[in-house]
Amino acid sequence: MIEDKFIECAKRGKILAAKCKKCNNTQLATILFCLKCNSNELEHVELDGEGRVVTYTILHVAPEGYEKYSPYAWVILESNGLNISGFLEGVKSPSELPLNSKVKIIGYDERGIILSKA
């Protein structure tokens, strides 16, 4: 399963991406056809899991089952031209996480992709 491989890469701090052999578009590997040209001739590449914060939401009241993690930020980061979402623990207020801050992928668990400040 491609999802398993994606998770295994995230646990090593990498992003599993798919590069289109026809048009060179790069996208997340969990999408099985090229979003630009519709080709299914994709090859997998591992990208460095560092990026910058595009936007985020701070959650002080976590959904059921996630209380132990709060407060945390649900972050959209931009890395290698891709937008990826992940969790960043211990963020209480926006002053702690300016936009464009550097973050990196450090793991994957029940929450999804786990980030830390880079």
Ligand SMILES: [Zn+2]
């Ligand atoms: Zn393409």
